[in-house]
Every structure is written in C-alpha cells, then in structure tokens.
Amino acid sequence: MSSAFINGITMTYDNTGGGGDAGRGRGEALLLVHGHPFDRTMWRPQQDAAPGHRVIAPDLRGYGDSQVVAGLTPLSTFARDLAGLLDHLGVRRAVLCGLSMGGQIVLEFHRLFPGRVAGLVLADTFAQGETERGRKERNARADQLLRDGMSGYAHEVLDSMVSPATVADLPEVAAHVLGMMLAAPPEGAAAALRGRAERPDYTATLPTVAVPALVVVGRDDVFTPVADAEHLHRHIPGARLAVIEGAGHLPNLERPAAFNDALAGLLAAVRQHAPGAEDMTEF
Numbered sequence: 089m090s091s092a093f094i095n096g097i098t099m100t101y102d103n104t105g106g107g108g109d110a111g112r113g114r115g116e117a118l119l120l121v122h123g124h125p126f127d128r129t130m131w132r133p134q135q136d137a138a139p140g141h142r143v144i145a146p147d148l149r150g151y152g153d154s155q156v157v158a159g160l161t162p163l164s165t166f167a168r169d170l171a172g173l174l175d176h177l178g179v180r181r182a183v184l185c186g187l188s189m190g191g192q193i194v195l196e197f198h199r200l201f202p203g204r205v206a207g208l209v210l211a212d213t214f215a216q217g218e219t220e221r222g223r224k225e226r227n228a229r230a231d232q233l234l235r236d237g238m239s240g241y242a243h244e245v246l247d248s249m250v251s252p253a254t255v256a257d258l259p260e261v262a263a264h265v266l267g268m269m270l271a272a273p274p275e276g277a278a279a280a281l282r283g284r285a286e287r288p289d290y291t292a293t294l295p296t297v298a299v300p301a302l303v304v305v306g307r308d309d310v311f312t313p314v315a316d317a318e319h320l321h322r323h324i325p326g327a328r329l330a331v332i333e334g335a336g337h338l339p340n341l342e343r344p345a346a347f348n349d350a351l352a353g354l355l356a357a358v359r360q361h362a363p364g365a366e367d368m369t370e371f
Contacts (some may be wrong), residue, residue, distance in 0.1 A: 089153065094172040095165075098134075098275020101146035101173060102128055104135055116142040116206040116358055117179045119170065123188030123212075123338075124280055125238065125272035127152030129264070130187070133154040133344035136307035138366030140356055144182070146173055158275040160282040167197040169347035171204065183358055185209035185351070187340065189280065198297065207358040208297060208324075211304040211350060212337050215323070217299065223367035226285040230278035238277065242269035251308040253335035274278050301327040304350055305337030306342065328353065353370040 091100045109264060120131040120143045124360045128145040129152070135143055147154035148166055170193070186194035196267050198205050218226070233241060246266050247255060253263045266312025274302035305317035312329055321329040332339035340347040 089195055093175045094176060096249045097149050097157060097169070099146055099149065099155070099169060100128070100153040101144060102131075103144050103177065104134065105138065105140075105142045106117065115181040116354070116356060117142040117174075117175065119143060119179075119182045119184050120145040121166075121170065121184065121186035121190035121193050122148065122151070123186075124192045124284075125151065125242075125277040126265075126268045127272070129337065130268060130341060134185075134340060134348060134351065135350060137344075137348040141183075141355060142179070142181055143175070144177065144179070146170070148190075148280075150279055152165055156273045156276045157279060159160040160280050161276075161279040161284040162286060163193050164198040164200065165283070166193045166280075167200055170197055172200055174204065180204065180229050181206045183207035183209070183355065184358065186213065187211040187286060188213050188337065192284070192290070195353060199290065199293050200361060202296070202298075205299055207361075208301040209300050209304065209354055210301070210317075210320055211235055211347075212306060212309050212312045212317075213320075214312050215290040215320055216293060216316075218287045219358060225301075230281040230285075233274040233278045233281070237274055237332065238270055242266055245269075248310050249253075249337050251306065252340055253308075253334055254342045258342065261302075265338060265341065281361065287345070291319075291323060295322065295325060297327070297345070300351055300354055300361050302330060302354040304328055304330045304332065304339060304347060306337060306339040307325045307331050308336045309334050309339075311337050 118138050122130050128147045131145045184194045191210040301319045303317045332343045332346045334344040
C-alpha cells in the first residue's frame with residue numbers, strides 16, 4: 089500500500105505492474121475504482137489479471153485507509169481525486185474500470201477528462217440520473233449509517249450484494265464482502281450517499297465515448313439489473329456487453345475468471361485502438 093496527498097486529503101492506493109517508469113513501454117495503465125461501501129481490496133482478483141499493464145487500485149476518499157471527509161462528496165470530487173492521483177503517478181491516460189458507484193465515478197471522470205480515458209469498463213452500474221424517490225432514500229440511508237453505524241446495513245444487504253449461490257458456495261467471498269462493508273467509515277459512506285443523491289443523468293454523454301468500452305453485469309444483480317447494462321450498451325458506440333452467469337452485484341469477486349476474461353478482451357481492444365481513428369468496431 090502507498091499513500092499520497094491529493095486534493096487536500098491523504099489517499100491510499102495499490103500500484104502494481106508498472107514500477108517506477110509509470111508504465112512507459114507497456115500497455116495503458118488500468119485504474120480500478122471500487123464501489124460503495126467497499127475499498128480497494130475488492131479488486132484483488134484483478135491485480136494480476138492485466139499483464140503488461142500498470143494496475144492502480146485506490147481507496148476513494150472516505151473509504152478504506154484513505155482520509156474520511158464528512159458531509160457530502162459529489163461524484164465530481166471523486167473524479168478529480170482520481171485525476172490528481174494519476175498526476176501524482178505520472179500517468180496521462182488510463183483505462184478506467186469502475187463498479188457500481190465506481191462506474192458512475194468513471195462516467196463523471198469521462199465527462200470531465202475525456203482525453204485522459206483510453207478505455208472504459210462499466211460494471212454493474214447505470215447512467216440514469218437520480219429520481220426524487222431515490223434522492224430521499226439515499227439521504228435517509230446516510231442518516232441511518234451516521235446514527236447506527238455499518239453493521240445493520242451490511243448484514244441487511246449482503247444477500248443482495250452477492251448472489252445466493254455465492255453465499256452458499258463461496259463463503260470466503262461473502263465474508264470478504266461483509267468485512268469490507270463493516271469496515272467502511274460511516275461518515276465517508278454517508279457523504280458518498282448524499283453526493284450520489286445529486287447524481288446527474290449521464291445518458292447524453294454515452295454516445296461521445298470514442299474509446300473501447302466494456303459493460304459488465306452479473307446475471308443475478310438486483311441493484312443494477314441486466315436492463316441497466318443493456319441501456320449502457322445501446323448508447324455507447326461499439327461497446328461490448330458481458331453478462332456474467334452465477335454472479336450478483338460483484339461479478340469480479342464472485343466469478344473472477346469470467347470477469348477477467350472480459351477485461352482482457354477490453355485491454356486487447358485498447359491496445360489495437362489507434363488514437364484518432366474515425367471508426368471503431370465492436371470487439
């Protein structure tokens with residue numbers, strides 16, 4: 089684990105595969121963006137799944153070992169933190185892979201810094217803006233976390249975060265997911281929830297994606313079902329859709345081999361994608 093002072097906070101991250109040369113002479117860096125209420129350890133199965141690429145997995149502000157900032161953290165703040173971390177590491181462009189909230193942060197990063205995006209992986213996420221009902225529910229959940237802590241929430245949602253088959257057949261994965269949720273700082277998680285309550289609709293930005301893109305979803309995801317992934321797939325030119333069987337909201341942990349195969353295909357497409365090319369075929 090490494091740390092850096094980014095945008096006024098201490099941010100922790102794992103940095104593998106690129107060494108001190110910032111990945112020069114290798115494939116584009118891969119930046120892995122975790123979801124809520126998790127941390128960088130959710131990407132352990134992907135740390136060695138991108139040979140030839142520098143792999144960067146940060147703890148977002150308010151999560152893991154990064155500094156906790158209470159209040160409200162909008163997606164734009166998370167995105168600017170990631171840009172600052174890339175600057176710190178000397179990385180100009182990267183493939184961004186985000187799951188759930190991480191996917192929405194990736195969409196915001198693309199909106200703010202499209203020239204820094206070499207490829208996109210959007211896993212178990214959606215582009216639509218927040219509804220009035222959703223806004224109230226997220227703020228109510230934030231109040232609950234601040235009042236009661238993470239335990240009740242973590243045990244309540246575990247069976248939705250991963251599929252029933254994962255709980256039964258891969259208890260170590262379920263335990264890891266539960267452990268991440270229990271360890272999440274309530275103040276940081278609440279701030280992120282309040283920020284997501286103000287989430288814009290990214291649908292109009294999807295047709296502007298001009299780099300290879302992969303949309304991934306667990307077949308049994310109840311939070312962001314396959315229909316949400318199909319919405320992304322329809323609107324992003326040339327995107328590939330990978331539906332992971334036997335997985336819920338966290339296919340990278342539940343079915344890592346299938347997830348990593350899809351990720352490898354995206355990274356191969358990025359290597360083949362000529363900058364400035366006018367046409368991009370589906371990979």
